[in-house]
Amino acid sequence: MSNKNRMKPGLMVVLLAIVASLVSVGMYLFREYTEDDYAGRPPVLASSEEETIQEVEEVEVSAEDDPRFKDTESILVIVNKKHPLAADYEPSDLVQVSVASNGVQMMRKEAADALAEMFNAASQEGITLVAGSCYRSYATQVDTYNYWASLYGQAEAERVSARAGYSEHQTGLAIDISDSSGATYLSQAFSNTAEGQWLYAHAHEYGFVLRYIEGKEDITGYMYEPWHFRYLGKEMAKEVHGQNGLTLEEYFGIDGGEYE
Numbered sequence: 001m002s003n004k005n006r007m008k009p010g011l012m013v014v015l016l017a018i019v020a021s022l023v024s025v026g027m028y029l030f031r032e033y034t035e036d037d038y039a040g041r042p043p044v045l046a047s048s049e050e051e052t053i054q055e056v057e058e059v060e061v062s063a064e065d066d067p068r069f070k071d072t073e074s075i076l077v078i079v080n081k082k083h084p085l086a087a088d089y090e091p092s093d094l095v096q097v098s099v100a101s102n103g104v105q106m107m108r109k110e111a112a113d114a115l116a117e118m119f120n121a122a123s124q125e126g127i128t129l130v131a132g133s134c135y136r137s138y139a140t141q142v143d144t145y146n147y148w149a150s151l152y153g154q155a156e157a158e159r160v161s162a163r164a165g166y167s168e169h170q171t172g173l174a175i176d177i178s179d180s181s182g183a184t185y186l187s188q189a190f191s192n193t194a195e196g197q198w199l200y201a202h203a204h205e206y207g208f209v210l211r212y213i214e215g216k217e218d219i220t221g222y223m224y225e226p227w228h229f230r231y232l233g234k235e236m237a238k239e240v241h242g243q244n245g246l247t248l249e250e251y252f253g254i255d256g257g258e259y260e
């Protein structure tokens, strides 16, 4: 045997070792990929696969078409810069709120009742809340938007106020809450008051959530508004509150952000 021939078995061993390593790494990676891809999903028999997919398509309703969010009578109706209300929409069950307020304020009956319960509970703990702006009609919103635009210009008005038809206040389910003195009304400073702190800890127990949360301006379309609360009903408010900083747009899977 020449030297050349004697080296061949050695080379073969090295090559085999490399191939074996590659194969085992490949099998490992493939196994990981497979487990990840199917994690949590029940195995589907090939024969029933088509049937299963059709079933899912039938029951799945896009959040954009879900009547719970579209129907203006619904307590969960979503209004934002992508989802306006008609100019002539006015809730049919508006009542005057029965709590301390800045002038006469109206909300839908269910929200007004929950508001009274919440303000009373706060008062038991020495916290005095005042209802600022609640329901605003389309016409009022025209004035509100124009007021902010005249003060700060249109660009800034877009951040703090809605164009008429796009305000959640037109639903009769939204409220701007003030401290008792009014010193921090519609101000970021409200977030540091005892009134604000009480609301962030308890509002969901009465069916209200903070609507325009910090750091989600591109999703809600509005700057952080530590004073603006939205009535959702107790059950849903607790669920949304428990999501740790999810906006309604994110939680329900609905388009938000800027105007189209």
Ligand SMILES: [Zn+2]
Residues within 6 Å of the ligand: 169, 174, 175, 176, 228, 229
């Ligand atoms: Zn508001």
